[in-house]
Amino acid sequence: MNQDDLANIAAQTKQGDSRYDHVIKVCVAAGCLSANADQVKTQLESEVKQRGLETCCKVKGVGCMGLCAAGPLVAADANEKMFQNVTPADATAILDSVVDNKPAPAAIVMDSQLDFFTQQKKIVLENSGEIDPERIEDYIAADGYEALFHVITKLKPLGVIEQITKSGLRGRGGAGFPTGLKWTTVHKAAGTQKYVICNADEGDPGAFMDRSVLESDPHRVLEGMAIAGYAVGANKGFIYCRAEYPLAVKRLRVAIRQAESSGLLGNNIGDTHFDFKIEIRLGAGAFVCGEETALIASIEGGRGTPRPRPPFPAQSGLWNAPTLINNVETFANIAPIIRRGGEWYASIGTEKSKGTKVFALAGRVNNTGLIEVPMGMTLRDIIFKLGGGIPEGRKFKAVQSGGPSGGCVPEQFLDIPVDYDSLASVGSIMGSGGMIVMDETSCMVDVAKFFMDFCMSESCGKCVPCRVGTTQMHNILERISEGRAETHDLDLLKRLTGMVKEASLCGLGQTAPNPTLTTLRYFMDEYRAHIEEGRCPAGICHPVKAEAEVGV
Amino acid sequence: MNKPGVEICTLIIENRECGGRSDQTILEVAEEYGIFIPTLCRLSGLSNIGACRMCLVEVKGSNKLMPACVTKVQEGMEVTVNSPKLAEYRKTVLELLFSERNHICSVCVTNGHCDLQALAQKLGVNHIPMPYIHPHLMVDASHPRFLADHNRCILCTRCVRVCSEVEGAHTWDLMGRGTTVKVITDLKRPWGESESCTGCGKCVQVCPTGALSEKGQAAGEMLKRRQFLPYLSMMREVGR
Numbered sequence: 040m041n042q043d044d045l046a047n048i049a050a051q052t053k054q055g056d057s058r059y060d061h062v063i064k065v066c067v068a069a070g071c072l073s074a075n076a077d078q079v080k081t082q083l084e085s086e087v088k089q090r091g092l093e094t095c096c097k098v099k100g101v102g103c104m105g106l107c108a109a110g111p112l113v114a115a116d117a118n119e120k121m122f123q124n125v126t127p128a129d130a131t132a133i134l135d136s137v138v139d140n141k142p143a144p145a146a147i148v149m150d151s152q153l154d155f156f157t158q159q160k161k162i163v164l165e166n167s168g169e170i171d172p173e174r175i176e177d178y179i180a181a182d183g184y185e186a187l188f189h190v191i192t193k194l195k196p197l198g199v200i201e202q203i204t205k206s207g208l209r210g211r212g213g214a215g216f217p218t219g220l221k222w223t224t225v226h227k228a229a230g231t232q233k234y235v236i237c238n239a240d241e242g243d244p245g246a247f248m249d250r251s252v253l254e255s256d257p258h259r260v261l262e263g264m265a266i267a268g269y270a271v272g273a274n275k276g277f278i279y280c281r282a283e284y285p286l287a288v289k290r291l292r293v294a295i296r297q298a299e300s301s302g303l304l305g306n307n308i309g310d311t312h313f314d315f316k317i318e319i320r321l322g323a324g325a326f327v328c329g330e331e332t333a334l335i336a337s338i339e340g341g342r343g344t345p346r347p348r349p350p351f352p353a354q355s356g357l358w359n360a361p362t363l364i365n366n367v368e369t370f371a372n373i374a375p376i377i378r379r380g381g382e383w384y385a386s387i388g389t390e391k392s393k394g395t396k397v398f399a400l401a402g403r404v405n406n407t408g409l410i411e412v413p414m415g416m417t418l419r420d421i422i423f424k425l426g427g428g429i430p431e432g433r434k435f436k437a438v439q440s441g442g443p444s445g446g447c448v449p450e451q452f453l454d455i456p457v458d459y460d461s462l463a464s465v466g467s468i469m470g471s472g473g474m475i476v477m478d479e480t481s482c483m484v485d486v487a488k489f490f491m492d493f494c495m496s497e498s499c500g501k502c503v504p505c506r507v508g509t510t511q512m513h514n515i516l517e518r519i520s521e522g523r524a525e526t527h528d529l530d531l532l533k534r535l536t537g538m539v540k541e542a543s544l545c546g547l548g549q550t551a552p553n554p555t556l557t558t559l560r561y562f563m564d565e566y567r568a569h570i571e572e573g574r575c576p577a578g579i580c581h582p583v584k585a586e587a588e589v590g591v
Numbered sequence: 592m593n594k595p596g597v598e599i600c601t602l603i604i605e606n607r608e609c610g611g612r613s614d615q616t617i618l619e620v621a622e623e624y625g626i627f628i629p630t631l632c633r634l635s636g637l638s639n640i641g642a643c644r645m646c647l648v649e650v651k652g653s654n655k656l657m658p659a660c661v662t663k664v665q666e667g668m669e670v671t672v673n674s675p676k677l678a679e680y681r682k683t684v685l686e687l688l689f690s691e692r693n694h695i696c697s698v699c700v701t702n703g704h705c706d707l708q709a710l711a712q713k714l715g716v717n718h719i720p721m722p723y724i725h726p727h728l729m730v731d732a733s734h735p736r737f738l739a740d741h742n743r744c745i746l747c748t749r750c751v752r753v754c755s756e757v758e759g760a761h762t763w764d765l766m767g768r769g770t771t772v773k774v775i776t777d778l779k780r781p782w783g784e785s786e787s788c789t790g791c792g793k794c795v796q797v798c799p800t801g802a803l804s805e806k807g808q809a810a811g812e813m814l815k816r817r818q819f820l821p822y823l824s825m826m827r828e829v830g831r
Contacts, residue, residue, distance in 0.1 A: 325768065342765060347641040347661045500746060500765070500772030501642045504680075507687035510770045511721050531721060538683045541656055541676075542644045 040302040041310050042188050045179060052180035060095040061137050066112045066168065067100035068254045069286050070247075070408075075127065076111035082127035083113075086134055096138060102255020104168035106155055107408040114151075114168070123149040154424045155406045160387065162395050163371040164411045167255035172290050175297040178258040184303050186377035187262050190269055191313045196226060199270040203373070205381025207393030212238055212329075212366035213441060213470040214546070215392070215459040221363065224353040225271040228361035233273040235264050236338070236357065236364040239280035239287070240322045240329040243442025244493060245401040246473030249367035251409050252397070253280070253287035256371070257294035261317060263370030265304065266377060268315040271363050276315065279334050281322040291319055326443075326497035330545045331356075331364045333499065344499045345545035366471065368397055388414030392458030392469075400426050402475040403433070415456040418448065422476055433478040437561070441470025443490045443497075444550030446557030447483065466557040468550070482579035483562040484569055487555045488516040494551035505548025508539035512555060519566060522573045522582025529566065533559065600666035605673065611664045618646055618659040621672065628672050629681055629710055632747035633660045634797055637756055643747060644684050645710070648672050656680075678714070685716045690723050691770065693742035699801040700813035706799030707745060724770065731776075733783030736806055737795050739774075744802035746772055750794035762788040774802075 056062065065071075065080040083098045104112045109123035115137045122133055122143065129147050136143035161167075170177035178184070190199050204219025225233060237260060241249040253260060264276045280288055295317055298304040306314045320338050327333045328343040335357050337343035356362025372394060376384045385393050392414040398421065401407050405427030412421060418438060422428070429435050437447040440457075446467035448455075455461045459469045477486065495509040515532045518524040536552035536559070543549045559566065568574045573582040598613045604621050611620035616639070621628050632643035641658035648659045651669035656677070659670075671677070688694070688707065696702045728741035748765065751774060755761040762785050766775050777785040795803040796816050804813040 327768075347658055349662075495769055498769040500767065500769050501640070502644055503642070503684045503687055503745075504644055506746070506770060506772070507691045507724075508683075510724060511687065511690065514722065514724075534683070538680050542647055542680045542684070544641060544644065544658075 042192070045184060045188060048176055049180045049182075052176040056097070056180070058094075059097040061097070061115055063096065063098045063113060063115045063133070063137060064101040064104075064168065065098065066102070066104050066110060067172075068103035068167075068251060069284075070103065070107035071110035071112055072286070074111045076125075078127045079111050079113065079125050079130065082130040083133065086130045090134065090138075092134075092138060096134075099171055100173075101169060102167040102172045103164075103251040103409055105159070105164070105409045106149075106153075106406055108406055109149060109408075112149070112168075118151050118156075121149040121151045122147045153406075153427075155408070155410070155427065158416075158420070158425050159411050160395050160413045161411050162375050162384075162387075163252060163259075163368055163397050164255070164409070165375070166259065167251065167409075170256065172255050172257055173293050175258060175294065175301060175303075178256070182378060183258055183374070184262055186374040187265050187269075187303065188309050190266050190377055191309050191311045196270045196272060199266060199377070200226060202377060202381040203270070206372075206376045206384035207381075207388075207391075208369065208372055208376065208384065209392060209459060210366060211368035211372070211396070211471065213444065213468060215469060218365065218369055221353060221365070222267065222270050224351075225273075225361050225363040228354055230361045232275075232358075232360045233271055234357045234360055234362045235268045235271065235273045235276040236331075236334065236352075236362055237264055237276065237278040237367060237370055238329060238331065238334060238364055239278055239284070239367045240334060241284075241367070241471060242281065242326040242329050242497075243444075243471055243473040244490075245475045246399045246442055246471055248397040248399050248409065248472040250284050250287050251399075252367050252371050253284065254290055257287075257290045258298065259374060260291075260367055260370045261294055261298055261304065263373035264317060265308070265315045266373050267363055267365065267370065269313055271361075273363065274314045274316065276317040277320050277338055277357070278317060279320045279322060279328070279338060281324065281328075283324060288319060288321065295319070325499070326493075327499045327545070327547050330547060333545065334364070335362065342499075344501045345547075347544060368472070389456055389458045391460055396457070396469070396472060398472045398474045400474050400476065402439075403429055403478040403481065404476040405430055412457075414458045417454050417456055419453040421457065421474070422453070426476065429476070429478045433480065435476070436479050436481055437477045437483065437486075439467075439475040439477065439486065439490075439554065440473065441468040441550075441553070442473045443493045444468055444546065444553055445470045445473075446553045447477070447486065447561065448557070449561040466553065466560060468553070480577055480579070482520075482575050482577035483558040483565045484516060484520050484575070485577075485579045487558045488513065488520055490554040491516055491551070494547065498547060498551075502542075502544035502548060504539045504542040505544065505551065508535050508543070509548070509551050511535055512539070512552070516555065519569045520575070520580040520582070522569060522580075524570050526570060529559075529570065598666070600664055600668075602664050602666070602668035602670065604670040613663060613665065615664055616660055617648060617650075617657070617662050617664055617668075617670055620664050621659065621670075626672060628659050629714065630660060631684075631706060631710060631745070631799060632749065634749050634753075637749060637752040637797070640748065640752075643745075645681055647677060647680060649674060649677065682714055682716055685711050685714060686719050686721065688745050689716070689719050690721050692728065692744065693723075693725055694800070698810050699743065700804045700808045700810060701743075701801035701815070702811040704811075704814050705801060708800075726770065728773075731782050732806070733781035734785075734788070734790075734806075735783065736790065737782065737792065738804050738806050739776075739782055740802055740804070741773055742802075743800045744774060745800055746774065747799055748774070749797040749799065750774060750803060753793045753797045758789060758791050758793050760787045760789050760791075763794060 649671040731739040
């Protein structure tokens with residue numbers, strides 16, 4: 040395939056679609072599928088057939104539209120008409136509305152002008168909810184693989200890296216390491232064999248950004264990886280995806296096969312001398328395998344445990360070769376940056392955090408789902424504008440960002456801009472994009488205990504601070520929540536948080552104390568209520584001390 | 592003698608000017624100069640894994656603590672081995688280890704010859720300020736000559752490494768996550784039924800505690816044969 044073939048496919052696909060008066064898009068990502076979106080799609084298709092509308096009306100499965108809380112979602116006519124909580128029985132009403140312009144029942148009509156949709160800025164998710172993730176032609180029609188062709192035919196590897204550096208893109212896995220710098224290091228590293236790894240081992244509770252990208256637009260990740268391979272001098276890529284994402288894996292497999300048979304992956308891509316192949320590796324459910332050195336050990340076939348850095352994977356990674364390892368969302372940003380230039384990307388966001396970030400809104404918020412917003416939007420806007428606020432008029436208490444590695448941000452910091460540095464300054468982290476909203480019915484001790492339990496169970500057990508430290512901290516938190524703790528337990532807890540943070544081997548242990556540290560800092564009164572008064576202010580825990588004292 | 596790319600560098604460890612090769616670790620150079628850095632999972636002659644975190648040191652210009660056993664020396668490095676913070680962290684590591692399983696020395700076969708016990712005495716650990724976890728773990732007495740008491744294991748993986756790197760049998764490995772991690776023989780078969788175990792006993796000799804011992808020893812009788820250790824180093828050098 041060459042550039043002309045690509046343009047032809049794009050033109051043909053666009054022409055094919057323009058034949059239809061109406062394109063009805065049904066979300067077939069995991070969230071809506073679990074609410075029977077596949078049946079909705081089948082029903083719509085048979086209804087279209089029944090009415091003999093095949094020539095003017097097309098039903099198409101697309102990726103995530105974002106508002107998972109209201110799924111299954113259906114959209115038509117360039118998203119002017121949107122439907123929520125659709126059941127197969129609603130197919131008639133939807134067709135009536137789309138084709139005959141009859142009003143649909145209020146229960147299924149969704150306002151496409153909600154802040155949730157209008158306040159977003161989509162770069163990573165630009166094709167999510169628009170294209171059929173299992174058709175490469177759809178991706179190509181949306182300018183797909185154009186960036187790859189541009190890169191391999193017109194740019195030198197350093198020219199690619201220059202654009203990425205200019206864009207100011209930082210690693211979307213959570214730590215925020217400058218992507219351009221990482222690429223430069225791998226590019227400069229000595230070695231004839233280099234590798235590119237895509238970290239799709241998304242494991243934070245409540246986070247589903249990467250899953251959604253892989254399910255909705257898998258080719259975007261493949262294209263980003265191939266561009267990275269060209270830039271750093273690698274001819275082989277691995278996608279390390281957790282096996283708990285069967286749909287994402289299936290769509291990736293389909294995408295890789297399509298790209299290979301179209302000559303967009305494999306040898307001599309675009310009739311150049313650039314070769315790039317991608318393989319999938321499945322994770323067996325260990326959270327720690329999201330840590331880069333553990334992930335590499337796992338791909339190599341070993342036990343997924345981290346090793347001390349340096350040497351960093353950029354110097355010595357997979358099979359001791361220089362290895363570039365980036366997150367799904369980072370790779371998903373690459374093609375648009377190349378297409379539109381580093382400067383364009385750098386014009387979005389804040390001074391030190393450029394571009395957009397995808398967040399998975401979860402917890403006690405009305406519009407749970409997936410959003411992409413420019414860096415620097417305030418937490419308040421995200422939760423109350425896009426998220427639609429707290430259900431049933433309850434009071435906001437905290438938002439937990441960054442999963443088990445992040446912290447709980449209380450109400451007084453709701454107006455900080457969301458970027459890497461601001462979140463770090465209040466004790467949390469950007470993380471990979473999980474955002475769990477908590478209201479007055481959430482107990483912060485219980486939240487701290489939940490995350491510590493997670494870290495304790497997911498610790499690989501290699502280093503002592505993480506293996507035993509998280510267990511001891513969890514036990515203390517459990518004692519507090521059950522009303523069995525004494526005041527000196529708090530001192531021990533504080534001592535352990537500091538030690539585990541600094542002395543642990545890898546990121547899992549180094550960040551495991553964060554939820555506890557931030558709740559200790561901002562919600563000390565709740566800890567005190569549990570310990571001193573035997574009372575859980577949110578009514579979640581049942582400290583036994585209270586009952587015992589009542590008896591006396 | 593020097594390999595290509597290896598440079599001689601000078602650095603400061605604990606306010607002393609030291610010279611080392613760039614392929615040496617901070618720990619190796621410190622040992623040459625008689626500067627003590629506590630270690631536990633490390634055993635000279637085996638690969639270093641930086642897991643126990645006893646040898647953490649501060650390196651000027653880095654905001655992270657570095658494990659001395661795996662961090663290579665660099666020209667101009669300034670290393671602090673002893674600071675109040677490091678001392679506290681090392682003590683905490685030992686306290687955590689003592690709290691994790693059953694380490695009641697008085698009834699242990701290695702009482703008086705135990706690396707964990709010796710280190711605790713040296714660093715002044717005289718009580719454990721946290722509750723003991725005391726999981727119920729099995730004792731594997733299926734091997735005719737050796738005994739594996741998982742209650743004494745600190746998961747340093749010296750046995751795993753010596754068996755894989757020196758004996759070449761790789762009988763030992765790890766299973767599980769978090770505190771449920773255990774050393775196992777042959778995909779969790781009883782040690783006595785292991786097909787790969789050669790019965791060489793290297794694992795027993797390198798085990799820092801009473802987790803692996805020879806049968807027939809009463810409390811305090813299991814003397815680890817430390818003359819065995821130079822042999823290990825030699826074997827590794829030859830193997831390189």
